[in-house]
Amino acid sequence: MERRKRALRMLVFAAWAASVVLALRFGATAFDTNPEHLVGLLGLAYLAAWGPFFVFSTHGPAGTLGRFALCTATLGLALGALELPALLRLIDYRVVFTAPTPPWRRSGNQPDADLIYVREPHQRTRFRYDGAExxxxxxxxxxxxxxxxxxTDAxxxxxxxxxxxxxxxxxxxSFIEGLHVEADDLVTTRLAGLLGRGVVNLGRTGxxxxxxxxxxxxFGVGYRPSACVxxxxxxxxxxxxxxxxxxQKNLRYILDSRRAEGAYGRSFARNGLGFLIxxxxxxxxxRPAEAYTGLFHDRDGREIPLYFGTGIQHGSGGPDFPxxxxxxxxxxxxILADAYALCRENGVDLVVAFVPAKLRVYRDFCRFAADSPCNDWPSDDLPDDLRRAVEEIAPDVGFVDLTGPFRASAASGGLAYLPDDTHWSEEGHRIAAEAIAPVLERRLGRLAGDPVVAPARR
Known part of the structure; x- marks a missing residue:
């Protein structure tokens, strides 16, 4: 008889546990789950898991409640130990779990009404990441x-x-800020060397x-520049x-500093559960990488796989081709017309540089699988269309199409773009600087005496 009761209890426990797991799985996958929803589901599942124990426990009410309280307190203390470093700002679990975080919430950034986010001045940090492709x-x-x-500067x-x-x-x-290369390899640093003049980098990712x-x-006109690229x-x-x-429609939410600086945003629970989701x-x-890979032969004869996973997504909020x-x-x-008017008012020459997408540069020099969507992804004449748009603003607005120089590099086996990312390599920054520098030289002219170089003041 006792054996039957024990077997029945075990069966009830197993069936109950299976039901809780299934309910948790259904709730987590069937609805629009976020960390807050999952916290509630896990809390309910935890309480539900204790149900059979309360029903079949032989320890009496005090013993049963004592065990429940001890287990719950132990889990609470463990969670508290994990949350304490986030509360004390010693650990930001958004970084630990690589949580997708809007730029205005990231460490080292601040929300801004006009720019959505800005970087904090005079910071020195390192970024470590894999290629976006x-x-x-x-x-x-x-x-x-x-x-x-x-x-960063001031x-x-x-x-x-x-x-x-x-x-x-x-x-x-991000092409100008250039967080995939070191500062000495940036297009702005190379421009400064080619021109012998001060060049300030006002690029920012995103x-x-x-x-x-x-x-x-x-910021730009405050430097009293002679030219703006x-x-x-x-x-x-x-x-x-x-x-x-x-x-801009969500600006009130973005500028809410309590959300940006709150401990909950850095917490283990929120970011750990987000990672789980x-x-x-x-x-x-x-998607299979093979379908989005182009095999490219570099100058050394090596066959390099170039990925185009992020560069051919249609319907991502932009206009249809062409x-x-x-x-x-x-x-x-x-917008460029307004920029031209501002530049003219301040005695600044405006030069627009067209930066081509990686697929535009490399598609003709790669070998793709027969069923690769890269073969059929539409192209258009956007470089010439932008050139005409710039010419309509004013005849003295400069224009540099970087497509030609980059395709010439690709034709010779150059890796001007990173194989696993959408951005320029060190060679790409060099090519861009060498294409833009002659245009700026003609516009700036030759000044007598020493060139103007931006003075440092730290």
Missing amino acids: LYGLRGAKPWRRYNCELI NGFRNPTDADRSDVVVVGD YGPQQEWNVLRR WAFYEGNDLQDLHEYDAN RNWIRPDPT RGDSPELKRVQA
Whole structure:
């Protein structure tokens, strides 16, 4: 008889545990799960798991409740020990779990009404990450682990010293900030060497045309430059117009410093559960790397796999191809017209540089699988369309199409773009500087005596 009761209890325990697990799994996968929802589900599952113990326990009410309290307190203390470093700002679990975090919430950044986010001034830190093309591709192999030092000036831009004045300012996004290469290899550093003049880097990762206009207005003209280079990246600058609009609608949330600095954002529970959701409960769909790989022969005869996973996504908030007559390009033209007016008012020459996407540069020099979408991904005449848009603003606005120099490098086996990322390699920064420098030289002219170099004051 006793054996039957024990077997029945074991059966009930097993069935109950299975029911709790199934309910937790269904709740976590069937609904729009986030860390807060999962906390509630786990709490309910924990209480439910104790149900059979309370029903069948032979320890009496006091013994049963005592065991429940002891187990719960132990788990609470363990969680508290993990949360304490985040509470004391010793650990940010967003970094530990590589949590997708909007830039205005990341360490070293601050929210900003005009720019959405800015970097803190005079910081010195290192970024370590894998190439962006690897995400979402199964079987993709990293080219290398990127490990780059970021030193910011008084305005939070990637310049090793503060400058009161500079002959040239360069406005742009992640291609100009260049967090995949060291400071000595940046396009701005190389431009300064080629021109023998001061060049200030005003690029910032994640910025789009509206933010770049605000950078020029708030910071650029303050350097009293003779020339401004505005880098337009075809890969996402048109999409960024919509992202900026969306962020402006959520500006109240973005500027809420309590959210940005709160311990909950850094907590183990929130970020650990987010990691669980992203990697186990609701992982993003992946695609086979082979379909998005182009085999490229470099100058040494090596066959290098180039990945194009992020560069051919359609319907990502940007205009359909061809983009030359799109409302987005017209908005960019209007922004550049405002930039031109501001530059002219301050005696600055404006030069627009077209930065091509990696696929535009390398598709003709790679061998793809027969069924690869890279073969059929549409292309357009955006470089010429942007050139015409710039010419319509004013005849004295300069324009540099970097497509030709980069394709010439690719034709000779050069790796101007990183194999596993969308950005320039060290060679790419050099090529861009060498293409832009002659245009600036003609516009700046030859000054008598020593060139103006931005003085350092730290």
